[in-house]
Amino acid sequence: MATPNTKQKAYLQLHLAVFLFGFTAILGKLITLEQTALVWNRLWIAVLGLIFIPRVFRGILSIKKSNLLIFSGIGVLVALHWLTFYGSIKVGNSASVTLACLATSSLFTSILEPLITKSKFQWVELLLGLLVIVGIYFLSGVGEAYYLAIVIGIISAFLAALFSTLNKKYITGQNSLSVSTIELAAGFIFISVCYPILQHLFPQPQWFPTGNDWWWLIVLGLLCTSLAFALSLEALKEISAFISNLSINLEPVYGILLAIWILNEDTQLNFDFYLGTAIILVAVLLHPIITKVQKRRLKLPAKHI
Numbered sequence: 001m002a003t004p005n006t007k008q009k010a011y012l013q014l015h016l017a018v019f020l021f022g023f024t025a026i027l028g029k030l031i032t033l034e035q036t037a038l039v040w041n042r043l044w045i046a047v048l049g050l051i052f053i054p055r056v057f058r059g060i061l062s063i064k065k066s067n068l069l070i071f072s073g074i075g076v077l078v079a080l081h082w083l084t085f086y087g088s089i090k091v092g093n094s095a096s097v098t099l100a101c102l103a104t105s106s107l108f109t110s111i112l113e114p115l116i117t118k119s120k121f122q123w124v125e126l127l128l129g130l131l132v133i134v135g136i137y138f139l140s141g142v143g144e145a146y147y148l149a150i151v152i153g154i155i156s157a158f159l160a161a162l163f164s165t166l167n168k169k170y171i172t173g174q175n176s177l178s179v180s181t182i183e184l185a186a187g188f189i190f191i192s193v194c195y196p197i198l199q200h201l202f203p204q205p206q207w208f209p210t211g212n213d214w215w216w217l218i219v220l221g222l223l224c225t226s227l228a229f230a231l232s233l234e235a236l237k238e239i240s241a242f243i244s245n246l247s248i249n250l251e252p253v254y255g256i257l258l259a260i261w262i263l264n265e266d267t268q269l270n271f272d273f274y275l276g277t278a279i280i281l282v283a284v285l286l287h288p289i290i291t292k293v294q295k296r297r298l299k300l301p302a303k304h305i
Contacts, residue, residue, distance in 0.1 A: 010238035013231045020228035022254030025095035025102075026262055027220045028086045030212075035086035036191065036198045037207045038217075039079060043188035045221025050181045053230065059178030070170055071179050075186030077163040082187075084156035092149025095263060099255040100135075100277040101153025107132050107283060108161030116165050124290055131283040138276030180229055253281060 031038050050056055063071070088098040107129050114120060136154070163183075171179060191198065209217050256277065260266045 006238050010235040014235035017228040017231040017235065018251050019254050020224045020231075022099075022251045022258060024220060024224045025085075025089060025099050025255045026258050027216050027224065028089045029093070029095045029259075029263060031209070031216045031220070032213055033206065033209060033217075034203075035083055035090055037209075038086050039082045040188065040191045040207065041209060041217050042082065042221050042225065043079065043184050043191070045217060046225035047181060047184045047188060049222045049226030050177060050184065050229075053177055053226075055175065056177050056181055059175030060182060063174065063178065063182070067170065067174070068182065070166075071182045072186035074163050074166050074170075075183030076190045077159055077166070078183050079187030079190050081156055081159035081163060083191075084152050084159060088149045088153035088156055091152060092146045094146065094149065095259040096256045096277075097146050097149050097273070098153045098156070099252040099259070100273070100280060101150055102157050102160065102255075103252040103277070103280045104132050104136070104154060105157040105160040105164070108158050109165055112161050112165045113168070117169050124294070128283045128286060128290075132280055135276045135279035135283065138272045138279060177230065184225075252277075 028035075028038065033041070085098065085102070088101065089095055092098065111129065136150070167179070
């Protein structure tokens with residue numbers, strides 16, 4: 001049974017993880033490398049950070065070959081998600097706009113999950129999805145300069161929802177850190193193999209970092225990827241999945257606040273942006289709360305039978 005001290009420690013671990021996740025967008029803007037080179041370097045640094053964690057390599061050896069292929073495919077989706085995520089930041093030159101778009105990922109999940117896991121579709125999630133569309137409408141009022149960044153950011157959110165849902169379907173009984181190592185390694189291999197195509201579509205002036213980019217990439221790969229993921233998993237041992245999901249939904253909030261504080265992005269954004277972002281975040285935060293209330297109501301009749 002969890003003690004107050006262990007629970008408090010778990011909350012701190014989770015919120016530190018969410019804070020680190022939110023910092024990835026800031027680093028994406030600070031790093032001078034283009035998105036493909038940025039993601040490629042992030043992947044190999046993160047894999048090195050995970051492979052030395054105890055039991056990770058042993059866990060990889062115990063995974064069936066069929067599952068190795070599945071997780072490798074999911075790893076490709078992860079790489080594509082990060083490519084579009086940082087691509088949106090580079091195109092719009094705004095971490096805040098991309099993070100606002102990323103907030104739609106949990107609502108994409110509400111649509112994809114019933115299709116992939118064959119779970120029951122919830123009508124209230126459709127209403128929240130419509131609310132997000134209203135938020136995106138206001139978000140588009142930031143100006144034409146951000147339109148392409150918004151489209152790429154929404155694609156990134158969809159990819160995040162897709163690989164998260166697939167992970168949920170296949171992760172049962174697996175070592176989470178071992179699976180993450182496989183997926184990140186697969187993403188690294190995918191970008192390496194597709195280098196000629198990616199270089200043609202998105203020319204990279206340089207592939208290896210120089211100067212301060214090395215430090216930012218080490219922070220991104222080790223702290224904001226390997227450490228953040230390990231902390232979030234450790235926290236789940238003491239707190240409920242509901243609290244975890246509700247906290248992770250705060251990532252865009254942390255990220256936008258950091259972008260305003262560190263990058264002074266509030267000077268580039270207008271009222272429509274804040275209104276659209278507020279609507280999206282309200283929808284995102286309402287989703288797990290309504291889900292929790294619905295589950296409680298469904299359990300009530302059973303107690304009186």
